[in-house]
Amino acid sequence: MTRAGIALRLILQALAFLIVIGPHWLSLRFGHGRLAGRMPVLFHRLFLRLFSLRITQSGTPPSAGEPALVLSNHVSWLDIVVLGSLRPLSFVAKSEIEGWPLIGTLAKLQRTVFIERSKRAATASVNATVGERLADGDLIVLFAEGTTGDGLRLLPFRSSLVGAARAALAAEAGGLARIRLQPLALTYLRRNGLPVTRAERPEIAWYGDMELASHLALFANRGPIDVHVAWGVPIAFDAATDRKVATAQAEAAVRRALRETRLGGPAGRPAPVAPSPAGEGADVSAPGIAAV
Template identity: 70%
Template sequence: MSRLGLIGRCVLLALAFLVLAPPHWIAMRLLGRRTTVAPILFHRLFLWLFSVRVMQSGTPPDPGEAALVLSNHVSWLDIVVIGSLRPLSFVAKSEIASWPVINALAALQRTIYIDRQRRGATATVSTAMGHRLAEGELVVLFAEGTTGDGNRLLPFRSALVGAARAALQAEAGRGRVRLQPLAIAYPRRNGLPVVRSERSEIAWYGDMDLAPHLATFVQGGPIDVQVVWGKPITFEATTDRKVATAAAEAEVRAALTGILTDRGEAQPTLGARPAPPGLDLGGSEIATV
C-alpha cells in the first residue's frame, strides 16, 4: 500500500468517526439507548478499507440474547473484528482509557475498564459486567488476560467469569446465563496459509512496539480472519466458575486447532470489494478483499 493510499484510508476513517460518533453518543446519553449500529459500521469500514475478510461459523447467541463471551486474544485487530459482528461491549485494562484515539473508539464500544493494580477491582468490574448481562447485552472478555503469539492458547482466567453470577443476582428470576466460547484466528494472508513462524507478524503481544507492527499490518497484504462461536455453556447459580471457565477454554482450544490445521468450516456470505459489503448489517461476512 502506498503512503498516499494509507493517508486516504485514514482520512476516510476519521471522517466516518466524525459522522458516526455524535449521533451515537446522543442516542445513548439523551435517549437512553444502550447501543447503536455506529461501532459496527465503523469497524466494518475499517476492515473493508484494509482488506480484512472475516468469516464466522458456529452457534452465536440469538439477537438480543445476553451472553458473556470468553475469547482468546491475538492482536488489537481482534477488537475491530469482534466489534464488527454485532452490538457488544469489551472488558479492557484501564490504561487504554488514556491512549489517544484508542480511548475514543473504546468509548464508542462502552468499554468496561479494570484497574489491575487496585485491590477489589475484580469484584467491582464483575458487578458492572453482571448488570450489562442482566440488561440483555453481550460482554466480551479476553479470558487469557493478555495477547498471545497466535501459536498457543494461554490458560483462561476465571476471576471475571464471576460476572455471570453477578448477572443472576442482578435480575430477579433469571435462572441462567449463557457463557459463549469464541475462537479467533488469522489463518491466511494474501490467499496463502499463514505458517507458524509468520503468525507473530499478525499477533501483537509482549513488549512489541506498536508502530513497526502497524507498518507490517499495512504492508503485508489482505488477511483472512476466522471466528468460531463455540458450543455455549449454561451458567447457573450452582455452577463452579472455574469448571465453566475450563470448559470454555477447552472449546476455544478445539476450535483453534481446527482452524490452524485447516479443518475449520467458517464460510463467507457476501460478495466482492467494489462497495463496502460489510455495511450490510444483514450479512455474516463482515468485509471482503
C-alpha cells in the same frame, strides 16, 4: 499498499469517525440503545473494507438481545475490530486503555468496561458492572487469557471475571435464571491467500514488548488477511455452576476450535451462521468481507 494509499484510508476512517461521533454520543446520552449499538458495527466494518480483512464464521452465536458473556482468546488489537464488526457488543479491558489517545475514546464509545488489574478489589466492582449489563441483555466479550498472544498457543483462561455471570444472576433489577457463557476462537489463517507463517505473525499479532508503530506498518503493507471466528457450543451458567469449572470448559472448547481451524477440521470449513431473529450479528456483506 503505498503510503499514499494508507494515508487515504486513514483519512476516510477519520472522516467516518467525525461523522458518527456526534449521533453516537447522543444515542448513548439519551438511551437509544439500538442506534448506539449499530454505529460501532458500521465503523468497524468500514475499517475491514479499507484494510482488506475478510471474516468467516462457524458455529452459532447468541441471538440478538440474548445476554451472553463471551470468553475468547486474544491475539491482536484487530480482535476488537473483527468482533466489533459482527454485532453490537462491548468489551472488558485494562484501565490503561481508557487513557490512550483516540483508542481510549473509541473504547468508551463502545461502552467498554475498564478494570484496574493491580487492585484485587476492582474485580468485584467490574463483575457487578458487567453483571448489570448482562442482566440488561448486553453481549460482553472477555479476553479470558488476560493478555494477547502469538495466536499459536493458548494461555490459561482466568476465571475471576467469569464471576460477572453470577453477578448477573443476582442483579437486583432483572436478575436472570441463567447466563450463556460463549466460547469463541479467533484464528488468523491466511495473508494474501496463503497460510500465515510463523515469521508473519508479528504483522498480525501484537504481544509482548512489540513496538506498535513498526507493527502497524507491517500490518498495513502486506495485503489481505483472512480471519475465522468459531463460536463454540454455549455453556449454561446458573446459580449452581462452578465458575472455575465453566472457565475450564470454555478454555478447552476454544483450544479445540483453534486446533480444528488450523488443521482444516470442522471449524476450518466455515458454515454460514444463521441470521438472528432481528437480523443482528450475521450481516457482514461489504465487498472484501465474506458474507456470513
